[in-house]
Amino acid sequence: MHVHVKRAGALVAGLLLSAPALAEWTLNMSPGVTETSNQVYGLHMTILWICVAIGVVVFGVMFWSIFAHRKSKGHKPANFHENTVVEILWTIIPFAILVIMAIPATATLVDMYDSEEAEVEIKVTGYQWRWQYEYLDMQGNEDNEFGYFSNLATSRDEINNRMNKNENYLLDVDNPMVVPVGKRVRLLITANDVIHSWWVPAFSIKKDAIPGFINKVWFQVDEPGTYRGQCTELCGKDHGFMPVVVEAVPEEEYNQWAANQREAAEKERQLTEKDWTLDELVERGEGVYASYCAACHGDDGSGGGAFPSLRGTSVVTEDMDAHLDIVVNGVSGTAMQAFGGQLSEADLAAVITYERNAWGNNTEEMVTPKEIFDYKNQ
């Protein structure tokens, strides 16, 4: 109740008080941080002011008529109902205004569509409900490529009001996209399941991620910083929970980060070879479950709605092959995705082992990354 009172107070204050209170209430688009976004902002303001000017003239005449030409003031009606000159004029003038608007709009559009070679190229894939970023090697050397998933980092406790909401509530991810400042970055955008849309307002980039299509966009950020956006195409249940975060960093820092990523990718591959214990797998699996599975199957594996419960279900407690098949290959025609291509062998092994040993499913069974590797390649 306390929060309600505070909010209501802020609301009343905001409505009654002037500029200082209103400063918190964003009214307009931000100019953003790229040249394109500045051009778009300029276009937006130009059209807005043209509309305001037209509105002032048209509504001005209208309100003047409403106040002056009313019966209660004894105004007698005129009887004109045609004037060809006026009618031609107010067809031609708006047309001319439209031409004036169309010229800068066309120029900006041509600029945006200029997708010449970039210095960094990232493949962006939309999944229900996370983004995958794969850094392509410009020389085509696959060993230098790496990629990862970017998941919502806001906790379910914050969403369900059991915890105070963080400043970047719903706009925070575990692994942001990292790009170097001052370099031309090109994104190749696609999707794995349904249509998503990748949007960062500060770059003025919004492009749909469509299964079977690859859309190209480019941007160049000159100011280091963290830029936040969201998925903007309804993509199912957690459409509101798949933010986009881009960190623009100086070039040296970017190179260092990329080198670390390549090393980490190598380590990940080695994890498959390692000998794992049940406890290690369960511990790792708990984290994987929270990021990839809890959204549908619940924090405690109890499912809900169309999503099956994992507690005591025979697939999870008995039939190991079926369990592997569902997690690795998905269930076609349902929201259950094929995680075989999304998670590493270690993560797959960990999450399956976790599910078989959590919430009272005490099977004491485990599956190792090596077994997953063999299963995938059989």
Added chain:
Amino acid sequence: MSAVADTHAQDHHHGPAKGITRWLLTTNHKDIGTMYLIFSFTMFLLGGSMAMVIRAELFQPGLQIVQPEFFNQMTTMHGLIMVFGAVMPAFVGLANWMLPLMVGAPDMALPRMNNWSFWLLPAAFLMLVSTLFMEGGAPNFGWTFYAPLSTTYGPPSTTFFIFAVHIMGISSIMGAINVIATILNLRAPGMTLMKMPMFVWTWLITAFLLIAVMPVLAGVVTMMLMDINFGTSFFDAAGGGDPVLFQHVFWFFGHPEVYIMILPAFGVVSHIIPAFARKPLFGYASMVYAVGAIALLSFVVWAHHMFTVGIPIFGQLFFMYATMLIAVPTGVKVFNWVATMFRGSMTFETPMLFSVAFVILFTIGGFSGLMLAIAPADFQYHDTYFVVAHFHYVLVPGAIFGIFAAAYYWLPKWTGTMYDETLGKTHFWLSFVGMNLAFFPMHFLGLAGMPRRIPDYALQFADFNMVSSIGAFMFGATQLLFLFIVVKCARGNGEKASAKPWDGAEGLEWTVPSPAPYHTFETPPEVK
């Protein structure tokens, strides 16, 4: 044929049948019009209560009242019910009541088909609403039902949704055929096309739009049906299909559809403004040509809903220019309405209040439409609350205020009783304030970066969302007052209405007594 004509001749001078059969079997345009209007208002309240659920969830950040699955069902059903259940049937109801009275015809041209077009609707919506109680829930993919979210990933109830859309499409097409047949064949002697009242003109053009695009909608849902149940891959990329094709076909229907929802309102306002300004409509001919131009342009602008899907630059430019062009005929209409008010002798009874608000607020919706047409700027606006603000500004104070204006304007003719003017004005002002409070802040939210169709949002959007929810609750609650006003009026509780209660009103409908007798214009009137 002669047998039918004979039966008709026998009960010619009888009043309506008694009891439920009057409504089930009626072929009388006034009864069918009344049923359409009651159905539409029922759907308006149902779709509106879903909007209340949406606004209640968005009152504060965090999930409080509903879960995301159900939230998505609410946004989807709200859109579908308001478009197909509230706005479209309301205009068909007005057409049923008023077109025969305005052109001096005894009834609609095809009265039995008229009965069937109406009774299909409750069946379709019963089926649509029943999906809420099915396993897996109601459709949850937005009223635009983009594939593959609605096909491969849709809930099991999607097939029922498709069937419901087919039925309401058949109903709309039959209604449109009836309107065209009535207007082209049953006009009173002397009423040439260019002497027809504006409401008749706008409905004639709307009916052609309906016949052109409802089959396209039927086509796209049939392709979905095949993808879901019969293993085809029209929209499934994995099977060689194309998810973007869905959007092209859908919006080829969808864009004319938005004009279907607004053109009859243009007609209504073109009657009410001259009536209360006591001055003839300015530029009748250019008004007719403007409506025709808008209708034609509506077929070549569909991809402006798809600027972010990655269409080639020349496509992008074509659809941007074509969309901007719509501002010209729309501007002409607004200028003509203002010129009609100019140097009139105005009074501001409830129908006029709603019509003046229509002109102002619809124009604001038009301005944001023009902004959305600018493709590079649309990359920022697309699928944000700016779009939600835009289409609610053209649909609520556009279509819905147009319907309210029409209802208040013609209620005396329908019921023979004047509505309560004080209550009518109260309804207007509360709706006006509530509606602006609900939808104006959405412009700011969109520009600040809030995507549409999300059940929860980042903290910087909290304040305006709360304002918007308060406005929405106010607007929603106010509509119960409208119900009260109409019921009061229909029960004859008020001043008796004369045949022509508005001194500036023109048209054949005011030459028959109030309430309009069960059968009117059995002998056609002579027009000048």
